[in-house]
Amino acid sequence: MTKKFTIAEIQNQSAFEQKYRYTEKIGDYAEGKIRQRKYVVENLCTDFSDKKATTLALRILNCTGRHPCNNPFCPKCRHAQQELFAQSMIENFGNVDADKLRFLTILHEVHYNSADINLTLIKKLKKKLDNDLDKLQLFADENIRLLGAYEIHAIAADEKLSDRKVNTLSALGYDKDKKSPSFLLHFHAVICMPKFKNEKYDIEGELRKIYQNSYQVDFTKLRDDKSHTDNLHDIATYMLKFRLQHSVSVASDDNSKQFTRTQYSTLYSPIIAKSVVMAVESCNGFQGLKTRRYT
Structure with a gap:
């Protein structure tokens, strides 16, 4: 089973490491798509007390072919x-x-x-x-x-x-x-x-x-x-x-x-x-x- 990422992991990962987690997790090897998803997730996580935004960020980050997030910004x-x-x-x-x-x-x-x-x-x-x-x-x-x-x-x-x-x-x-x-x-x-x-x-x-x-x-x-x-x-x-x-x-x-x-x-x-x-x-x-x- 593919491991799901958590808010704590988003907080603790460097931008460089996060970039490759995006690549590995989603399968988007195009640099533009990696940057787009990274930009969306990071902006949703500017305030970790905002549970609606961070929940959406995790949904996008944990998107897979079998379980798509169906978000327009993915x-x-x-x-x-x-x-x-x-x-x-x-x-x-x-x-x-x-x-x-x-x-x-x-x-x-x-x-x-x-x-x-x-x-x-x-x-x-x-x-x-x-x-x-x-x-x-x-x-x-x-x-x-x-x-x-x-x-x-x-x-x-x-x-x-x-x-x-x-x-x-x-x-x-x-x-x-x-x-x-x-x-x-x-x-x-x-x-x-x-x-x-x-x-x-x-x-x-x-x-x-x-x-x-x-x-x-x-x-x-x-x-x-x-x-x-x-x-x-x-x-x-x-x-x-x-x-x-x-x-x-x-x-x-x-x-x-x-x-x-x-x-x-x-x-x-x-x-x-x-x-x-x-x-x-x-x-x-x-x-x-x-x-x-x-x-």
Whole structure:
């Protein structure tokens, strides 16, 4: 039987020894994955009196193929869930013409207490979206279908934001004068654009009426420089990325500058990283944050 590690062992091991315990225990020989798991566990263990955090750290550390931890911040479990999610995405939208699909983003709320982002809130937002789409479905000739996931993005207290981003987030609860980290809850999905009985209706316009703040809703066409399957796969894995890094959007390298890509930079500080990991855990991880609508 494989030995399980304890909190005492985490406290007593050096970083060098711990690195190789991670390698030996999990079987992740890629340096990046070792560093990711080490970073998560160490940030969860900044306060050993926090039993919820240290219990989660041990669950991640003791993850095995037979007994996976199923935590989004475990690289091995995240990769497995990303591939399953991508498979579901391709199965449900692989036979839909790319022109009928959009990558949907909805910005929901900015919170200063990460504990406010929990499963109760996610269920409330899911129900609202379902109810809104049910109303629109009455006027549509085709089923409104989507597959997506909620995500938490942290904003550091001293992070430099563009004027447009400040204006957008201010309407959702962000205060540029508040010198503390904040957490943006948002939603990504692939959505099938249905035809409506009345031409004055379209799904994009109707959702913009519901989420009325500037840049709160975005509909992006799928890239035309990739195969349909690759597009769906990459979007699905992106939705379940669960990164603990600050990011900026930069223009793509293509001549038309039609697309932007996300560039990741510095890691979250320990307190921010721990807050995000614990908030995702309180949302019930993968299962709580994913949502789908096929009929």
